[in-house]
Amino acid sequence: xxxxxxxxxxxxxxxxxxxxxxxxxxxxxxxxxxxxxxxxxxxxxxxxxxxxxxxxxxxxxxxxxxxxxxxxxxxxxxxxxxxxxxxxxxxxxxxxxxxxxxxxxxxxxxxxxxxxxxxxxxxxxxxxxxxxxxxxxxxxxxxxxxxxxxxxxxxxxxxxxxxxxxxxxxxxxxxxxxxxxxxxxxxxxxxxxxxxxxxxxxxxxxxxxxxxxxxxxxxxxxxxxxxxxxxxxxxxxxxxxxxxxxxxxxxxxxxxxxxxxxxxxxxxxxxxxxxxxxxxxxxxxxxxxxxxxxxxxxxxxxxxxxxxxxxxxxxxxxxxxxxxxxxxxxxxxxxxxxxxxxxxxxxxxxxxxxxxxxxxxxxxxxxxxxxxxxxxxxxxxxxxxxxxxxxxxxxxxxxxxxxxxxxxxxxxxxxxxxxxxxxxxxxxxxxxxxxxxx
Amino acid sequence: xxxxxxxxxxxxxxxxxxxxxxxxxxxxxxxxxxxxxxxxxxxxxxxxxxxxxxxxxxxxxxxxxxxxxxxxxxxxxxxxxxxxxxxxxxxxxxxxxxxxxxxxxxxxxxxxxxxxxxxxxxxxxxxxxxxxxxxxxxxxxxxxxxxxxxxxxxxxxxxxxxxxxxxxxxxxxxxxxxxxxxxxxxxxxxxxxxxxxxxxxxxxxxxxxxxxxxxxxxxxxxxxxxxxxxxxxxxxxxxxxxxxxxxxxxxxxxxxxxxxxxxxxxxxxxxxxxxxxxxxxxxxxxxxxxxxxxxxxxxxxxxxxxx
Numbered sequence: 164x165x166x167x168x169x170x171x172x173x174x175x176x177x178x179x180x181x182x183x184x185x186x187x188x189x190x191x192x193x194x195x196x197x198x199x200x201x202x203x204x205x206x207x208x209x210x211x212x213x214x215x216x217x218x219x220x221x222x223x224x225x226x227x228x229x230x231x232x233x234x235x236x237x238x239x240x241x242x243x244x245x246x247x248x249x250x251x252x253x254x255x256x257x258x259x260x261x262x263x264x265x266x267x268x269x270x271x272x273x274x275x276x277x278x279x280x281x282x283x284x285x286x287x288x289x290x291x292x293x294x295x296x297x298x299x300x301x302x303x304x305x306x307x308x309x310x311x312x313x314x315x316x317x318x319x320x321x322x323x324x325x326x327x328x329x330x331x332x333x334x335x336x337x338x339x340x341x342x343x344x345x346x347x348x349x350x351x352x353x354x355x356x357x358x359x360x361x362x363x364x365x366x367x368x369x370x371x372x373x374x375x376x377x378x379x380x381x382x383x384x385x386x387x388x389x390x391x392x393x394x395x396x397x398x399x400x401x402x403x404x405x406x407x408x409x410x411x412x413x414x415x416x417x418x419x420x421x422x423x424x425x426x427x428x429x430x431x432x433x434x435x436x437x438x439x440x441x442x443x444x445x446x447x448x449x450x451x452x453x454x455x456x457x458x459x460x461x462x463x464x465x466x467x468x469x470x471x472x473x474x475x476x477x478x479x480x481x482x483x484x485x486x487x488x489x490x491x492x493x494x495x496x497x498x499x500x501x502x503x504x505x506x507x508x509x510x511x512x513x514x515x516x517x518x519x520x521x522x523x524x525x526x527x528x529x530x531x532x533x534x535x536x537x538x539x540x541x542x543x544x545x546x547x548x549x550x551x552x553x554x555x556x557x558x559x560x561x562x563x564x565x566x567x568x569x570x571x572x573x574x575x576x577x578x579x580x581x582x583x584x585x586x587x588x589x590x591x592x593x594x595x596x597x598x599x600x601x
Numbered sequence: 602x603x604x605x606x607x608x609x610x611x612x613x614x615x616x617x618x619x620x621x622x623x624x625x626x627x628x629x630x631x632x633x634x635x636x637x638x639x640x641x642x643x644x645x646x647x648x649x650x651x652x653x654x655x656x657x658x659x660x661x662x663x664x665x666x667x668x669x670x671x672x673x674x675x676x677x678x679x680x681x682x683x684x685x686x687x688x689x690x691x692x693x694x695x696x697x698x699x700x701x702x703x704x705x706x707x708x709x710x711x712x713x714x715x716x717x718x719x720x721x722x723x724x725x726x727x728x729x730x731x732x733x734x735x736x737x738x739x740x741x742x743x744x745x746x747x748x749x750x751x752x753x754x755x756x757x758x759x760x761x762x763x764x765x766x767x768x769x770x771x772x773x774x775x776x777x778x779x780x781x782x783x784x785x786x787x788x789x790x791x792x793x794x795x796x797x798x799x800x801x802x803x804x805x806x807x808x809x810x811x812x813x814x815x816x817x818x819x820x821x822x823x824x825x826x827x828x829x830x831x832x833x834x835x836x837x838x839x840x841x842x843x844x845x846x847x848x849x850x851x852x853x854x855x856x857x858x859x860x861x862x863x864x865x866x867x868x869x870x871x872x873x874x875x876x877x878x879x880x881x882x883x884x885x886x887x888x889x890x891x892x893x894x895x896x897x898x899x900x901x902x903x904x905x906x907x908x
């Protein structure tokens with residue numbers, strides 16, 4: 164069985180550009196929710212002076228991670244901000260003193276067994292840097308380590324434009340493989356598979372060179388078919404294992420981790436500096452000189468554009484992430500987040516919304532869905548409010564990759580409707596459950 | 602600074618549009634149109650012109666009256682007009698051609714909700730309506746030298762093999778028949794274009810034509826004649842592949858094609874009509890929703906974990 168997908172224009176304009184560090188950021192805005200789970204609890208107040216790497220938000224509850232200061236300076240404000248998802252989230256604003264003084268407590272963590280390894284990853288504040296933002300320490304906190312048959316390293320980077328993972332593999336291969344060694348040592352994992360799309364020649368060469376010298380590491384070169392980096396797609400294409408509907412990779416003995424996340428874990432174990440900066444691909448039709456920029460977390464994205472020679476045209480739409488699954492941001496003072504891997508500024512022409520016309524039943528959506536769903540049928544069921552049909556159509560399986568909307572010649576909002584249909588189905592199932600308990 | 606656009610992903614779309622698909626179909630139909638003018642003379646162009654014009658005009662008019670959005674720019678009405686014309690004899694009175702076009706667009710397409718909503722192929726249904734209403738003019742065939750004659754299928758049905766055209770004449774279209782169905786060479790040219798452009802997939806035409814070939818062989822008939830006579834090639838490439846009235850799934854297309862082939866054979870060999878392509882497609886159109894349901898693939902991972 165082959166999983167379908169789409170051929171999108173790669174636009175990997177920045178793959179050969181080594182990232183440059185953003186130097187003068189005058190103020191950062193660090194939200195407490197840059198991960199899936201409960202926001203971190205703020206432990207600083209206005210007027211406090213903070214240093215690089217200092218904890219400013221503590222982990223709150225099990226599914227949460229600490230947040231750290233990304234510049235040294237003074238806390239100028241503590242207030243709620245609106246995230247691009249519409250959520251209101253508490254945030255800490257820090258005025259930089261320009262000195263980037265490192266916090267005294269920064270030291271490599273002491274790791275000598277599995278427990279202390281998980282704890283170190285937790286302290287580092289790292290989350291899924293591919294864009295998902297799931298706390299990494301929760302992912303590797305497995306009750307029964309014997310269950311893990313392999314770790315799949317997600318280096319597919321299947322979205323157009325984004326090259327920050329590519330740069331990790333080119334610039335930090337040592338860290339990637341140090342993390343693999345740590346995984347072997349502390350988690351007892353024997354098999355690692357690095358899944359890379361075949362459009363990253365340089366990264367593949369480097370990863371293969373390192374893999375030859377390391378036991379138990381395979382580099383799997385995959386066709387550049389979006390969404391190759393989708394978790395279930397990648398697991399299937401690298402291991403042949405099918406993750407059941409509603410299940411996790413662990414159900415088939417797999418842990419999937421993004422390559423940049425992985426490299427960061429090793430970097431943290433060496434330096435003790437938590438996640439305070441991020442390599443971000445800055446590209447799009449409105450950007451003068453597309454580049455990779457290392458920015459402190461919380462830096463306003465307009466600073467990124469300044470580092471790329473400014474904007475050549477007024478942007479009509481700006482995205483966190485790639486054009487297939489990225490999130491449109493409300494303004495240019497939106498901060499860089501932990502999981503921001505790209506910022507794309509589109510000009511009027513690139514951002515122009517397509518004109519929707521009637522469905523012609525061509526079946527393109529059906530034939531390109533990686534999970535073999537029926538987006539047209541789902542849209543119909545949603546429109547006539549038929550939750551039972553939505554259940555039968557398995558809309559809850561949809562990963563929202565957007566292939567259906569991309570290929571639709573009538574430009575119908577298919578994946579957008581899937582998202583709404585998933586909510587409708589969830590409400591229906593909840594009410595059914597409630598009725599059952601009555 | 603102006604407000605940024607806020608919309609849900611994806612933020613890019615493929616360049617493919619309905620209009621581009623329909624334009625490809627029009628391009629693919631051009632060779633057969635040109636061939637029809639060469640074979641049957643300028644009147645073929647007149648019939649084509651009337652059908653296309655009336656189809657486009659009635660779509661525009663219907664949508665105007667119903668205050669619906671105008672869709673004539675998607676070119677689907679042009680395709681319907683071309684296909685209907687290709688299914689008519691060259692000598693058809695123009696008012697009858699216009700009437701058929703009106704039926705195709707208004708009754709079969711628009712009354713069911715317009716593009717993508719019709720369950721039956723407009724051109725084929727209109728042709729069948731015309732065959733019932735104007736059975737005389739719809740079955741008056743002219744062979745290319747201007748003499749009236751029966752179609753090869755009618756000749757075969759009557760056992761009159763003496764005046765049958767040769768294989769080469771059949772391939773190039775020099776025989777009696779509907780104006781766009783005769784030149785197999787031109788139709789294959791267009792069919793291959795659609796396959797290459799991925800407007801259609803190979804499943805339907807191969808299953809349809811393959812079934813007719815196999816069944817003709819089994820029944821001891823002349824296979825090349827069966828394939829090149831009648832509207833088989835036109836139907837298999839251009840009408841049994843219509844999006845809205847045929848299954849979108851791969852296996853659905855195969856079943857649809859086999860069904861069309863079997864019904865065509867049944868009508869040709871044992872039915873009252875010499876030709877059965879139109880009826881076969883219409884009957885399979887009606888079965889389409891069931892075939893689609895039957896051939897839907899099981900979503901990924903719904904069968905549980907697999908290691």
